[in-house]
Amino acid sequence: MAIILMLLPALAWGILPLAVARINGKPVNQIFGTAVGTLLVSFVVYAVLRPTISLPSFILAALAGGFWIIGQLGQYNAYRSIGVSQTMPISTGLQLIGTSLIGVLIFGEWASINARLFGALGIVLLIVGVSLTAVHDKGSKTSSQKSQTSTLIMLILTTIGFLIYNAIPRAMTASGLAIFLPESIGMVIAVLLYILFTRQPEVLRAQASWQSLLAGIIFSVAAITYILSVRDNGVNSAFVVSQLSVVLSTIGGMLFLHEKKSRRELILTMVGLVLIVIGAVTTTIF
Template sequence: MDLLLMFLPAIAWGVLPLFVAKVKGQPINQIFGTAIGTLLVSIIVFLLLRPTLSWQSFLLAVVTGFFWVMGQLGQYTGFREIGVSQTMPLSTGLQLVGTSLIGVLVFGEWASTSAKLFGALGILLLIVGSIFTSVHDSGVQQEANPQRTRTMVMLVLTTVGFLVYNTIPKAMAASGLAIFLPESLGMVVAVLVYIAITHQPQVLRQKASWQSVLAGLIFSVAAITYILSVRDNGVNTAFVISQLSVVLSTIGGMVFLHEHKSGRELFFTLLGLVLIVIGAITTTVF
């Protein structure tokens, strides 16, 4: 059972981008459906477990849901503009680097000299790995390069949302399944606010929005099993294994979504994935 819990988050988070990319519609449809699906699962979990939570922790968890929408909307936009196999390694690498730095600067992690050295090495590997997965043959589709550059800049900026989403729970006394419901409430409220601000009420009626509810169920499986894996296998093991999702989603993007890469691009992408996984292990285990 521990082994199953260890790998389920990686499988679910790896499958999620592939499913989302297959749904016909815009990123706003996909993020709406994902948020609704997550809320439905969180309500069931709450009714079954009845976890207790202070109102301060409840509000903080709602805020994390708001920031998750920022990060996930950027990621879903990346899927549409440059593909899953380019978006996921870059997004994952940015999150790992940012989370590691926040852990050091805010929470005082990597206290020993050896931890700082291995941590710095891990961050370097993550940066180089992310750069390698972004290698693009300049002679191909030259006219699309400006859009690709804008999309990559957007991914860098929206990753801030994921960093806040990953960081706030660390500072809370309550964590795990107790904050799952308020987080999902924050997700739904944030999406509805975004829909209202951008004047897109039609999103609430579109088929693609409700088809994307399944994405929320997949996300929930990943989130819940990750929490349980942390409990049974420890933070380091659970976190590192969960990062294998980037390998599954990137290769899946090329195989199942038929995202084309030249021989050179494929070589650097696979090499970058290896470096990202090694970097994740280095920054976490050592």
């Protein structure tokens, strides 16, 4: 059972981008459905387990969920611009680099010299891996150079949302499934505020929005099984195996979404994926 729990987050997070990309709608439709779907699952989890959480922790968890929306909206927009197979390794690599740096600078991780050396090596591997997956041949049909550059800038900026989402729970006493409901409430509030300020009320009744509930269910499966895997397998093992999701989503984008790459782009992407996985292992295990 522990092995299944270890593999399920990677499988679900790997499938999520493919499921979202299949939905005919704008990113705002997709993010709305994802948030509402996650909220529905969190109600079920709360009804079954009845976890307790203090009001300050509830507010912090909801805030984390709001920042997650920023990061995920950036990803959903990138799917449309440069495709899943290019977005996911770049986004994942940026998150790993940022999370590692936050761990060192804020939470005092990598205390030993060996940890710092391996950690620095891991970050270098991540940077090189991300750079390789971002290579775009001139004349490629996937996207224009201008479009790719603007999308990369947008991914870097919105990744800040993911980093805050990951950092807030580490500063809280409550953790695990207890923060799942408040996080999902924060997600929905953030989406509704985004819809309000961008004046897109039609999103609430669009078919694509409600079709995207499936994405929220898939995300919930990944999040819940990851929490359970951390409990049964430890943080390091659970985290490293979960990063295999980037391999699944990248290859899936090419196979199932028919995203084309030149021979050179394909080779560099595969090498980049290997370096990203090795970098994730290096920054986590040592």
